Amino acid sequence: MSEQDSAEHSEPSFLDVPTLLERSHPLPRRNWMRYALVAFVLLVLFSTIAGNNSPDFQTALRLISAFLMVVLVAVMGVVMYLTVRDHRAEQNRMMALEEMVQLRRWEPAAAMLDRMLSRPMLNPYNHAQALLYLSTVLARYHRYEDAIAVHEYLLDELHLEGPAGYAARLGRAMSMVHEDHLVDADRAISELRRMSGDESAGLTLIEIYRDVKTGHPAEAIELFTRRRDMLRHQLGHRFADACALAARAYDLAGQSEQAAAAYRDATLLSPAVELNRRYPEVAMLADKYPATPVPVMAA
Amino acid sequence: MKDMETDRTIMLSADMAISRFRRDLTLGLMLRVGLMAGALVAVGVAPFSSRLDGGMLLLIVGGIWLALSYQSMKGSRLAARSPSLIAMGDFDEAERQIEGALRSFSIFRAAKLLSLHHLAMLRHAQQRWQESAMLARTVLRQRLGALRGLSRSMRLILADSLLEMNDTHGAYEAIAGLYKERLALGEAMNLQLVQLDYLWRIRAWREMFDNVAAKAQLAELMPAGGAARSQAMLALAARKIGREDWAAWLMARAQLLIDPSQLVRERPVLAELWPQAASNSET
Numbered sequence: 001m002s003e004q005d006s007a008e009h010s011e012p013s014f015l016d017v018p019t020l021l022e023r024s025h026p027l028p029r030r031n032w033m034r035y036a037l038v039a040f041v042l043l044v045l046f047s048t049i050a051g052n053n054s055p056d057f058q059t060a061l062r063l064i065s066a067f068l069m070v071v072l073v074a075v076m077g078v079v080m081y082l083t084v085r086d087h088r089a090e091q092n093r094m095m096a097l098e099e100m101v102q103l104r105r106w107e108p109a110a111a112m113l114d115r116m117l118s119r120p121m122l123n124p125y126n127h128a129q130a131l132l133y134l135s136t137v138l139a140r141y142h143r144y145e146d147a148i149a150v151h152e153y154l155l156d157e158l159h160l161e162g163p164a165g166y167a168a169r170l171g172r173a174m175s176m177v178h179e180d181h182l183v184d185a186d187r188a189i190s191e192l193r194r195m196s197g198d199e200s201a202g203l204t205l206i207e208i209y210r211d212v213k214t215g216h217p218a219e220a221i222e223l224f225t226r227r228r229d230m231l232r233h234q235l236g237h238r239f240a241d242a243c244a245l246a247a248r249a250y251d252l253a254g255q256s257e258q259a260a261a262a263y264r265d266a267t268l269l270s271p272a273v274e275l276n277r278r279y280p281e282v283a284m285l286a287d288k289y290p291a292t293p294v295p296v297m298a299a
Numbered sequence: 300m301k302d303m304e305t306d307r308t309i310m311l312s313a314d315m316a317i318s319r320f321r322r323d324l325t326l327g328l329m330l331r332v333g334l335m336a337g338a339l340v341a342v343g344v345a346p347f348s349s350r351l352d353g354g355m356l357l358l359i360v361g362g363i364w365l366a367l368s369y370q371s372m373k374g375s376r377l378a379a380r381s382p383s384l385i386a387m388g389d390f391d392e393a394e395r396q397i398e399g400a401l402r403s404f405s406i407f408r409a410a411k412l413l414s415l416h417h418l419a420m421l422r423h424a425q426q427r428w429q430e431s432a433m434l435a436r437t438v439l440r441q442r443l444g445a446l447r448g449l450s451r452s453m454r455l456i457l458a459d460s461l462l463e464m465n466d467t468h469g470a471y472e473a474i475a476g477l478y479k480e481r482l483a484l485g486e487a488m489n490l491q492l493v494q495l496d497y498l499w500r501i502r503a504w505r506e507m508f509d510n511v512a513a514k515a516q517l518a519e520l521m522p523a524g525g526a527a528r529s530q531a532m533l534a535l536a537a538r539k540i541g542r543e544d545w546a547a548w549l550m551a552r553a554q555l556l557i558d559p560s561q562l563v564r565e566r567p568v569l570a571e572l573w574p575q576a577a578s579n580s581e582t
Contacts, residue, residue, distance in 0.1 A: 040358075040361065041358070043354065044354035044355065044357070044358050047353075047354045048352065048354055048355065059347070062353060062354075065353070065354055066341075066342050066343075066353055069341075069342060069353075069354070069357055070342055095483060098484075099483065099484040102484055102520055103484070103520075232523060232555065232556055232557075233523050233557075234523070235523070236519075236521065236522050236523040236526050236556065237518075237519040237520075237526060237556070239523075239555070239556065265555055268548075268551055268552055268555060269519075269552060269555060269556075270519075292548075292551075294548065295542075295544040295545045295548050297511075297512060
């Protein structure tokens with residue numbers, strides 16, 4: 001908790017988004033193997049032609065070309081080994097990063113992202129994934145404008161599609177709602193709805209949040225009750241987010257009993273401090289409704 | 300070939316996949332040794348022989364190697380998407396891709412091992428426990444080398460499949476080695492699920508409840524089904540050792556995520572927590 005609190009209040013002086021976006025772009029791959037292959041073929045041709053033209057030096061030429069071939073094969077082997085090693089190291093860093101984000105270890109995740117994205121990444125897929133993690137970390141520090149910039153880059157420059165593209169669109173829409181860019185958020189929500197219909201819990205969560213922020217509690221409550229099963233099935237413990245926002249909507253609508261019940265459910269699944277950080281609008285509920293107590297370990 | 304239980308087409312049985320895998324490994328080894336011998340002759344012997352053109356021989360060996368590598372890479376690419384297809388529940392497409400990868404020849408051991416590993420994952424996701432256990436055992440018997448990370452997920456799949464077949468002893472042996480290894484987060488979550496499933500079967504309620512707060516925290520990171528089942532198991536252990544406060548809290552969390560009747564259907568032992576749900580699921 002103390003680590004989380006300190007992470008919440010300390011604004012990182014790093015993660016300069018434009019610089020990271022510019023520097024992290026993977027460089028076009030130099031195909032060393034192709035050069036080596038051409039050199040190899042030239043060597044074979046040279047040794048064959050030279051050997052036929054000067055029978056006196058045939059053995060010496062064959063020895064030299066055999067030696068050069070061994071050197072070439074050894075160089076190709078070393079280049080391949082180094083390439084594989086670097087790719088593996090990047091893959092390991094990505095796995096470590098994923099764990100840090102999942103475990104909400106924001107400060108080490110931010111430091112690692114700063115290091116990784118400060119130079120060209122090797123694999124385009126890892127690059128896109130690292131930028132998605134960067135947007136999550138930026139949102140954690142409430143730097144929503146920066147998070148939107150990262151999402152725009154992913155979608156407009158890298159043309160991210162499929163599930164990762166959908167996740168980037170969801171993140172962008174959520175950041176827009178946080179920053180009160182409501183017209184843009186509406187457009188982003190419509191785009192997401194065209195892509196997934198009513199089947200996405202992530203989209204429903206954004207819609208509920210938008211309705212809470214814009215003072216439309218009835219719509220938020222209606223969405224929450226209608227899609228409750230889908231929300232809990234798809235979100236797992238993040239269903240707490242939907243419950244907390246529903247509690248705020250019930251509270252706005254003056255339905256205290258339902259608000260208290262929804263807040264109990266929210267704090268049963270997630271600590272109140274985490275919910276308050278994600279949605280500052282629900283922080284005031286803590287003074288009005290009791291949270292679900294966590295049992296203590298001692299008997 | 301049709302699966303009698305699900306009426307789905309099963310393209311490749313575990314037996315057939317394993318025998319094809321073994322045959323391809325042997326063939327690949329022979330080819331690699333042959334090509335290596337050819338290269339050695341080209342470099343070591345040919346320069347001293349007037350009848351052998353070492354360069355040409357090396358070129359032929361290199362050409363064959365490149366052609367086979369390209370063929371192997373095509374097979375690997377075919378199988379690379381299968382884990383995400385399995386995760387999305389598109390088993391038929393995953394089956395097609397894995398079958399394609401296993402049927403195509405590969406000079407590299409790693410490509411074949413990965414394909415068999417993917418097939419074990421698929422059979423596990425399809426709840427074909429016997430086949431997934433057989434495939435996992437075959438992968439674990441191999442020398443994994445750079446792919447030694449596979450052994451952790453194979454052990455987890457093996458343990459889970461054996462538990463589903465009520466082989467607690469085999470499951471214990473499968474997971475015992477994992478406690479010494481550093482696990483990735485996803486593997487730690489799977490291990491917790493398998494471990495809880497194992498412990499209730501041997502009625503080790505105290506061991507289940509040990510470190511309950513950390514186990515509940517880890518469950519929070521799981522998808523709804525795993526999170527609910529994990530916490531329901533912990534609730535059962537809490538009740539068995541008289542920690543009703545924890546039992547009530549964990550039960551409330553589990554039933555907020557998944558209907559208790561579904562949990563009881565999956566693990567009838569949980570009927571002790573939700574007797575009403577048990578009678579509902581029976582009717």
